[in-house]
Amino acid sequence: MRIVGCLLITTMLIATMGLSLADSEGVQVKIIDVHCTTQGVDERLDPNSEWVELRNNGTALVDLTDWIITDEVGYKRGDWRGHRYHFPEFTLRPGASVRVYTGVGDDTSTELYWGRSPGRSAPIWNNDGDTAYLIDIDGEVVDVYTYPK
Numbered sequence: 017m018r019i020v021g022c023l024l025i026t027t028m029l030i031a032t033m034g035l036s037l038a039d040s041e042g043v044q045v046k047i048i049d050v051h052c053t054t055q056g057v058d059e060r061l062d063p064n065s066e067w068v069e070l071r072n073n074g075t076a077l078v079d080l081t082d083w084i085i086t087d088e089v090g091y092k093r094g095d096w097r098g099h100r101y102h103f104p105e106f107t108l109r110p111g112a113s114v115r116v117y118t119g120v121g122d123d124t125s126t127e128l129y130w131g132r133s134p135g136r137s138a139p140i141w142n143n144d145g146d147t148a149y150l151i152d153i154d155g156e157v158v159d160v161y162t163y164p165k
């Protein structure tokens with residue numbers, strides 16, 4: 017009986033380890049929304065009227081430090097005109113979401129700021145359609161979000 021008990025516990029341990037491995041490999045952070053414009057607001061003058069929102073749908077804390085958010089042009093051309101946002105030291109709790117605003121502001125646990133000053137080239141998210149890419153620290157695209165053209 018002791019051996020059977022041991023085997024059972026070992027099997028349970030392996031099952032548990034397998035589950036946690038699967039979790040860490042799966043993509044749990046998703047782009048859930050891109051707010052490309054606000055009616056009546058000129059995002060060239062108020063870049064914070066644009067934002068992209070991410071959510072951690074997993075059960076583990078995800079370290080987003082040095083991950084990247086970019087748009088279609090930033091994805092194709094690299095860091096073209098600052099179209100790649102690099103996360104500061106930041107972790108996202110399970111079930112939590114964070115908005116990355118295009119403009120300037122003070123980062124919090126729920127709001128991050130790309131840091132683009134008002135001006136003609138401030139906006140990132142095209143009002144007539146665009147694609148957001150979330151890229152991890154290894155350069156792998158972990159999520160893509162397209163809104164209508």
Ligand SMILES: [Ca+2]
Nearest residue numbers: 052139141143
């Ligand atoms: Ca826009």
